[in-house]
Amino acid sequence: MKDYKKVNEEIEVPQGLVDQTKALMNQRVKPRGFIFKRVAFAVCCLFVFMFSIPLVHSFNAPKEIEKEFVFNYHDKEGELATFETGTTKTNDVVLFYETIDYKDAIVYFPFLTQINVSSELNYKDEQYGYIYNNETKQKEYGANLSLTYRNRLESKDSSEVINKEITLLVEDKRTPSCFGEMVNINKKQSIDLYETRIKEDEYVSAVFKDDQYRYQISFKNISKKDIQAFISSIL
Amino acid sequence: MLELLDLNHEEVVDYYKDLVYKLACSQVRNESVAQDVFQDVFLRYIRNKKKFENEDHRKGWFIKVTINCSRSYFTQTYMKREVPILMDFADNNKAENYIYYYVLKLPRKYRLVIHLFYYEELSSKEISEFLKIKETTIRSQLKRARVLLKEYMKEDGFDERL
Secondary structure, three states, rough: OOHHHHHHOOOOOOOOHHHHHHHHHHHHOOOHHHHHHHHHHHHHHHHHHHHHHHHHHHOOOOOOOOOOOOEEOOOOHHHHHOOOOOOOOOOEEEEEEEEEOOOOOEEEEEOOOOOOOOOOOOOOOOEEEEEEOOOEEEEEEEEEEEEEEOOOOOOOOOOOOOOOOOOOOOOOOOHHHHHHEEEEEOOOOOEEEEEEEEEEEEEEEEEEEEEOOOEEEEEOOOHOOOHHHHHHHHH | OOOOOOOOOOHHHHHHHHHHHHHHHHOOOOOOHHHHHHHHHHHHHHHHOOOOOHHHHHHHHHHHHHHHHHHHHOOOHHHHOOOOOOOOOOOOOOOOOHHHHHHOOOOHHHHHHHHHHHOOOOHHHHHHHHOOOHHHHHHHHHHHHHHHHHHHHHOOOOHOOO
């Protein structure tokens, strides 16, 4: 049987075969789990794609803001009835402002916790207003309403009280048929700020527009920068 | 027991080419078919995800896969219709080639144990471990293979060589 071994030893593996085999092996060498990784990657991409759709929608969705800043207009007779449908919360103070054509304006300021009415009351004046205090359920009349408020959003430390005087003037350009409609400035309304002078006082006016109306609030003795911060804090 | 060598694919080919090719030759008895088997075995090695414990484990894997590849070659439909041309060595008239010729005449299972025992110089125990066959079976196959070889050679008047 030694001859058998001898003959076998004489058999040589063709070098061409060896080279070809090596080339084939190198061609086919792929990292372990190559297919699995590709499939896993595809599945991950699919999941990311699927979950990104609602995510993108949530980004694009209108931002829901807890602090509502609502202009709510009512006619004079139905003020209380329609008022109750509003979105005031506890401690909210509602500001009524009566315009020249005797339409009431209700402004909900959830961030107002304290309100002072200026001493000047003028019922006969065409432009006069009154404040409806949500806690006392009473109207408090006054012209050039002077408010002291605590801006809870500006002051992170609740102990700090920022006292500022605000005078609100509402320019109403509504038509009577739209009374009672609620306009929420949290929606995508553009807010323009501009400085104006009424008589001897300087005001910063914030103007909100929607498809039908133009709403204006004028802030007295407050800088434009503060108003900007004030508006951005509530939106 | 030889520790597992750190070989890349090309080094594995160089290390096991003789084992695979010669075993394939003894199994399929045809050089071109043996070359096919050779490539097939190494390509299976590439696809193989099994982790080898030691070099004997890898060697056993190559032996087993070479046998399986050779066997599957004969099960192919076209092979059932064809008679392979025997290797040149089997026709060689050199005196030492006779024994190779008679080994190739043996049934495949006997060729296998003869090859592993006499060329690869594996013990019957090692062969049994590699092939997962009982050692006693290996021994009896070796014995029968020798008897058959003797008979073949006796028929041709070469019995004195054994």
